[in-house]
Amino acid sequence: MSKFWSEALKRTEPYVPGEQPSQSDILKLNTNENPYPPSPHVVEAIQAAAQQQLQRYPPPSLDYLRETIAADQQLHKENVFVGNGSDEVLAFSFMAFFDPGRPILFPEVSYSFYPVYAQLFNIPYQEVPLTTDFRLPAEAFFQAEGGVIFPNPNAPTSVYLPLERIEAILQHNPDQVVIIDEAYIDFAEASAVPLINTYANLLIVQTMSKSRSLAGLRVGFALGQPELIEGLLRLKDSFNSYTVDRLAIAGAAAALEDRDYFAETTRQIIATREWFAGELKSRGFSVLPSQTNFVFVRHPAYEAGALYEQLKQRGIMVRHFNKPQIKDYLRITIGTQDNMKEVLAALDELG
Amino acid sequence: MSKFWSEALKRTEPYVPGEQPSQSDILKLNTNENPYPPSPHVVEAIQAAAQQQLQRYPPPSLDYLRETIAADQQLHKENVFVGNGSDEVLAFSFMAFFDPGRPILFPEVSYSFYPVYAQLFNIPYQEVPLTTDFRLPAEAFFQAEGGVIFPNPNAPTSVYLPLERIEAILQHNPDQVVIIDEAYIDFAEASAVPLINTYANLLIVQTMSKSRSLAGLRVGFALGQPELIEGLLRLKDSFNSYTVDRLAIAGAAAALEDRDYFAETTRQIIATREWFAGELKSRGFSVLPSQTNFVFVRHPAYEAGALYEQLKQRGIMVRHFNKPQIKDYLRITIGTQDNMKEVLAALDELG
Incomplete structure (x- = not known):
């Protein structure tokens, strides 16, 4: 703490991202x-x-990339906002659509950046407990005072909420913005994007970091009706007019245009996930039904924190959250088939 | 306006960046x-x-780029914060060091993003008038309640404030953060960086967009004592853990390492500025004494708004601010010697 720090800074406990070790011999399965x-x-x-022309500013309205995303999603440019990773899009969304004094709702076990944004922007919040099998209880999100935000599939649990439950939440909150954070949706059965034309209160946030292999490039986007998108554009222009650089624009557009590569790598990750989940189950693990590029698992005989450490000693990084409801679980990112064989071999050695 | 927009969004009038025309035959001298x-x-x-490894997140602590900047500035990594352009660094600084309820001070004629940040983050502010010759009256910034921010050299006026005046402002505000926005400092006589070790309340913001020819890459940075830098790091980690992508890190570090190229291009711009200012004066223009890569000029016989339009019709874009105190002036970015000859030719045609 410093006497120079603002109240907002003092009251906020920052988000802690997964470790990014600089050694290249680590098998990194900790940040999805x-x-x-x-x-x-x-x-x-x-x-x-x-x-x-790197000496020129990027186009502030990002028309080209917005049009490319719109074409990919069968929407219009006016339905698309682009930002510096989905975290920036989420931060802008908190500022643009949530207010101090009106409590928002999000799941108790969820993306741990949400309470950080709420603290920073002074938005009161209520955390909704998941069911005992880690499902999102849709009814608990009906009639939120200030708005709703949740990931679908949820993280770090990997569990998917069917679209009819999402529609029920949207219908019960006609005057509040409902943000669905679809960071992992390309590994799941169906996006809520087709609901955009029906629900003016729906904002969907997606990212190029996971399914498009571009975590290093920082491109995320939001999809919604023009009224919400205009709000995000105005917010960005009140914060930083150019948050996506010229190289990221070029790379992100090219990634969206190579549909075959995307389809093939995504298919491969899903196949590996299903095979790996089966292998874990045969070793006595419980594996939540995953629709993401990671699995959330526990073993009745292993203490998760200890298992995390033992894997780390063998050069395998996974993620363990020291939160009461999920402290018995590990989140393991799905790598290549060979990566996951390495994990199984390490587990077999430990067992 | 939308019923879904937050109070913060509704009260804020966004910043309007200079136009970025997509035609390539425009001589673009409007965004410095x-x-x-x-x-x-x-x-x-x-x-x-x-x-x-574009599929991997960037290193969240940006150690390599921070060390490269520190080496260039003869500081330590702990004195350096890096963000997505200096606009993001400024936005984070407003959030990290200024508070609702404590009015800050900035010049009345200055970077027009400051009042936007203040509205967005609900920071009260007082605008300090410049002297009649567009100088910053240092005494008017003594004893600010909430903090101080100003560019040096100032924009859009191009006028430089000597370091002893800056020191006086720092000495009179020992408990407030004083932010000096040095976007154009590489075209001026001396940076305030050497004052960092003496003044714990001094934060200096610089950018790679102007003197390093990297506006398209989005890299800005702040320099200060570790207590302020730690505040910015915590703020960033509460907003978006990775705002500078892998390509921007590589490009920015390489730009800093090529000192000869930087010295030569900067020297050339300053030489062109001095020559161009002389040419303008010989045509009856008043030219404020510039220590930036632009000039701020007026002509007793021309209406500035009309001149702006006439130049635009001839394919030359400059900037005109429709603000009472400076409505008689045009801001003209210094391009190459050939670019500026083109401007003079156009003026001669008009005259």
């Missing part, structure tokens, strides 16, 4: 990154953009 | 970009980084 590099077209697009 | 491309080493570094 994609094990595959981006499409070769992405690399080419960036290399070309590096030679083009 | 560098006319020279970045160093060839920057392009190479980006092209190499594009092939390296």
